[in-house]
Amino acid sequence: MSDWQHGFYKLAAEERRQRLAKARQLSMDDTTVLANTSSDLGDELVENYLTDYSLPEGVALNLTVNDKPYVVPMVIEEPSVIAAASNGAHRVSRSGGFTAPHQQRLLVGQVVLDQVTDVDKTVAWLNSQQDRILAIANEAHPSMQKRGGGAKTMTVRTPGDFISIDLGIDVCQAMGANSVNTMAEAVGNWLSDQGYHVIVAILSNLATQSLQTAKCEIAFANLATAEMAGAEVAHRIARLSDLAQVDPFRAATHNKGIMNGIDAVMIASGNDWRAIESGAHAYATRDGHYRGLSTWTVEGDHLRGEISLPLPVGVVGGSIGLNKMTKLNYKISGIKSAEELAAVTASVGLAQNLAALRALTTTGIQAGHMKLQYRSLAASVGASPAEIPLVVAQLKKEKHVDQALARQVLAAIRKDGADE
Structure with a gap:
């Protein structure tokens, strides 16, 4: 490690920027950009903080979920x-909107044993200790249980030559990762005291007990283009969906x-x-074959879409309460609960998918992309x-567009403006 990096994390943010600028030969303009986009909150959230990196925010419109x-x-x-x-959501809304029922919401805390001599005997013993294990998990986070949450279920699995104790934990309205880790570690420590070798005790992000489903039906008329009947569009979308299930x-x-839509909401x-x-x-590879998360089928004179995926979301905890924009x-959204957020998020993902598949089967994906890329x-x-x-x-009139052409077009526009 070079000298300028030594003790970097101990410095104030401004000192870090100055030391980095000197080491990496940044200009005064560069350091000004870093300083002008920095914040006190950012310095509290991440190690070796320099500045905030911003992304654009917009709103998806025309989304109707569970009649709201x-x-x-x-x-x-x-x-x-x-x-x-917004385009996909609008087409679905004209046919009644999305339905996304509130569903079970448990996170998985995974405690894994290694170097087990008698797997069958150990599995039997673990199952006999279920009540004790759940109690230990809940004692590690009593406030969760007081709010109606806490460790609710326990499943013992044997992947390979390991034994995994999967705790199903209700984290109420929180994202809950830290709570789950605390509870899993408490169980892991207890099992270590019983003489077992615990290789890991941590949250699993495969939250199969936090699945959210969203469904919709779209009348053919709401899928049609100027050149293609809605029934043809629907059948093409269904075939693309079939392809995503096998390839x-x-x-x-x-x-x-x-995930373009889901990540943006998250x-x-x-x-x-x-x-x-x-x-x-x-989850997309749960049966050993990677598949599309959504499916589309033609039923009568409608296209029917459905998506299911793990959505262990929260509306409190983490940085949610610290960030003013959040x-x-x-x-802005009016979302009040984790269950409501999961329903809306799954619906946005399905709307995004509909718009993409409709574009692919009609005008092609680039037509819409390029209008905005320009x-x-x-x-x-x-x-x-x-x-x-x-x-x-001007760019819309050209067959081949790149940055060099955009510069030429801009220069010509400015020249024309100067000549007037």
């Missing part, structure tokens, strides 16, 4: 995601589109989007807010 309309904050840098979510190459992109709501992402992809986002491209070459629409209008 929502405006959903989404944080993401990809231009087309919020537009697609992991297609399924990966299918699910990426779903970031805006202050949830751990990385945990949700990992759990979703693990708290404001809950005011705006980003214009901004990247220095176009002002007033110039961006002019640059975009």
Whole structure:
């Protein structure tokens, strides 16, 4: 480790920026950018803090879930995601909206034993100690049980030559990772005292006891384009859905589109989007074959969509109460509970998926993408807010668009303006 890094974490944020600037030869403008986007809160949240890195926030519109309309904050840098979510949501709303019932919500605390001599005997003993083990978990976090939550179930599994004790823990309205870890470690310590070798005691992000389902039906008329009848669009979407169930190459992109919407909602709501992402992809391969998280089928004169995935979300805990934007986002959405957030999030994912599949089966994905990408491209070459629409209008006329062409277009617009 070089000298400038020694004790870096002990420094104040401004001192870190100055030391980094000297070591990495940053300009005065660079250090000014770092300083101007910094915050006291950020310095409290992460190690070796320098500054805040911001992402754009918008809202998905036209979403109806369980007969209630929502405006959903989404944080993401990809231009087309919020537009697609709103488009898909609007088509579903015109056919009655999404249904997403409140479902069981337990997190999994995993305590794993290694070097077990007699697996069958140990499994039998663990099952006989279930009440004691659940009590130990709850004693480690008594306030959770007082709120009606706590350790509720215990399942013993034998993956390979390990023994896994899976605790089903109700964390009420919280994200709950720290609570689950505390309870799992208490059980792990007790088992160690009984002479067992505990290799790990921690939350599992495969929250199969926190599954959320969302469903919708869309009339053919709400799928039609100027060139294609709604029935044809519906059948094409259903076939793409079939492909995502049998081909992991297609399924990966299918699910990426779903997670575009879900991750954006998770970031805006202050949830751990990385945990949700990992759990979703693990769930997609639950039967040993990676599949699409959603399915679409044609039934009568409607296209029917359904999605199920683990959504162990929370509306309190973590950084939710610390971040002013997160708290404001809950005011915007009107979401009051973890159950409601899970229902809305799954519905956004299904709306996102619908919009992507409809685009793929009709105009192609690039047509919609590029309209929004042109705006980003214009901004990247220095176009002002007033110039961006002019640059975009010119780029739409071109067959091959890149940054060099955008610069040429912007230069021409400015020259024309100067000549007038």
